[in-house]
Structure formats: structure tokens, C-alpha cells
Amino acid sequence: MLEIKNLHATVDGKPILKGIDLTIEPGTVHAIMGPNGSGKSTLSYVLAGREGYEVTEGSVLLDGEDLLAKEAEERAAAGVFLAFQYPVEIPGVSNTTFLKEALNALRKSKGEKELDAMQFLKLIRQKAGALNMTDEMIRRAVNVGFSGGEKKRNEVLQMAVLEPKLAILDETDSGLDIDALKIVADGVNSLRRPDRSMLVITHYQRLLDYIVPDVVHVLAHGRIQKTGGKELALELEQKGYAEFGVNEAA
Ligand code: ADP
Ligand code: MG
């Protein structure tokens, strides 16, 4: 489904990704772990098509289609979803309005019929209910005054509504207490599907106690240094990244 080959990318002319090879099969959850500054967020931005991240070599195919040739909006239409490390607040725009616009833009680009207000309300209530989010939370302005845990839950809601083919979650555990972490992990786990791939990017092992990945990769110095099963995350938690020439505790 997702095939990354020899991906090189620069930020401000500085090489950050230096030959990433990664294949993610449908229905699987892959985790990328790595020390700070190793290029984890850069990889997620490159996949989502954020401006300022220049691919200098390599290829990325999603279901055989050249992802790198597409604009950011086209990638979203192709099913790529990036949950941001620091979710944005949008004062004056309710969650419901924001998500309705986003979903309808997506449906339109796929040639599907847009949902009217009633249809959308029914959908968002059902999805929010499954995440234990109240009506009040979906009516509030996007992320304004939300706690860290609520923002993360909101990201899971966005994902549930937009139904991506490839969901990329970047450091979803940053600033989350254990209860919030569990809620987010439950939400993410409930969105696992045979035709959906997930890339969970995290600095810490803790999140992976709850979202159990099929495959774990270590990213350091701009390349995948090691790939293994879920036990690799535990190993990293104990040993840190020293074996990859990185002087930092995990
Ligand atoms: P991680 O997410 O693994 O902590 P990042 O992808 O955020 O790592 O950063 C990788 C490297 O790219 C770091 O050395 C960082 O300083 C650099 N970097 C990231 N964003 C920018 C930017 N906008 N301009 C210059 N350097 C950047
Ligand atoms: Mg970082």
C-alpha cells in the first residue's frame, strides 16, 4: 500500500532524510521511534506534502500512485491524514463546521455527494459518541480551550470522520496523561481496519503499550536503522538509542 523508496529530503537546504526505505501493508500499524531531531516529524510532513520540505531523491507510492507528484490537498483526497503534533486552534469556527467542510471537500474531490447538515450531524454524533465526546465538545470552536487530552481526542475524531487510507500520528503521546493516552489509543485502535494503514511516530515507548504496532522501526541520522516487532520498542525503552550512535536516554 505505502511504498517509500530511498527517500531523501531537505529542509532549508539541509539534508534531513537520507534514504528512507519503508513499506507499509494494508491493515498494519507501523511505529517509528527515534531520538529527538532524527527526522521523524520531517518524514510525516514530507508524506503529507507540507511546504518547505523538499524531496531530493527517491519515491513514495500509495496504492501504486505517485504521492510526491500530488499537492497536499490531493494527498488528503488520496487518503493521507496527518494528525499534528501540536493541534491548531481555530477561534470562531466550530468543530462541527470545520469537520463538515473538511469532509465535504474530501467527498467532492472524490466525486462523492456532499453531506447536508442533518446527515453530517448524525455522522459526527455517532463518531463523537464512540469516543466519549460530548455534543458540547463538538460544538465548541476547534481546539480552543481544549485540554491536551481533548485536543488529542479531537484528532482521533477528525480521523474517524475523514476515514483515511493512511493515518500518520506524530508524537500523539506528547503531553498526555495516562488516562488521556488510553482514550486516544482506544480511539486509534477502534479505527484499525483491514484497508487502513497507520504510521505512529513517537519518541516514547509508552504509547506503544496501548497501540500495539505490528512493526517497529528505529529512525536515526535520517535513515531507518533497525526494524523489528513490537518487542523492539521495549528494547529501546531499556537500552536507549546508544547503539545507533545517539547519546540520549529513550
Ligand atoms: P524529530 O521529529 O525526530 O524530533 P524533526 O524532523 O523535527 O525531528 O527534525 C529533524 C532535523 O531537522 C532537526 O535537526 C531539526 O533541527 C531540523 N529541522 C526541522 N525543521 C526545520 C526547519 N523548519 N528549518 C531548519 N531545520 C529544521
Ligand atoms: Mg522532536
Ligand code: MG
Ligand atoms: Mg517530531
